[in-house]
Amino acid sequence: MKTIQLRRYQLVDGTYDAFVAWWQEWMPRVRAEAGFGIEFAYGLPETNEFVWAVSVDGDRAEFEAREAAYLPSAARAAAFEGQPQRVASSVIRIVEDVTAS
Numbered sequence: 001m002k003t004i005q006l007r008r009y010q011l012v013d014g015t016y017d018a019f020v021a022w023w024q025e026w027m028p029r030v031r032a033e034a035g036f037g038i039e040f041a042y043g044l045p046e047t048n049e050f051v052w053a054v055s056v057d058g059d060r061a062e063f064e065a066r067e068a069a070y071l072p073s074a075a076r077a078a079a080f081e082g083q084p085q086r087v088a089s090s091v092i093r094i095v096e097d098v099t100a101s
Helices: 016-033 060-070 074-080
Strands: 001-011 037-044 049-057 087-093
Touching: 001 016, 001 060, 016 037, 016 049, 016 074, 049 060
Parallel strands: none
Antiparallel strands: 001 049, 001 087, 037 049
16 A cells, blocks of 8 residues: 655746756655655646655555654755745645556
């Protein structure tokens, strides 16, 4: 079983390129070190949107436990240190795979 969290961001105007560069540098490494997988990441530069999915092998409780450990971690703090706020708004939800088997 895999639990997947879909993360949809509306970025601050003019920050798309800087956000993507920062994300590519940090998130794959920092999330992997915390036990997460990245399912995909897509950007829509013309509308300043960024959509990605992060996962954990296990159920929702396992995802929430890893997230609770990750959020206050030193590695995450290092990734965000000195970074301006580039996410204007976000929608973050656990999603369900409904692909027909």
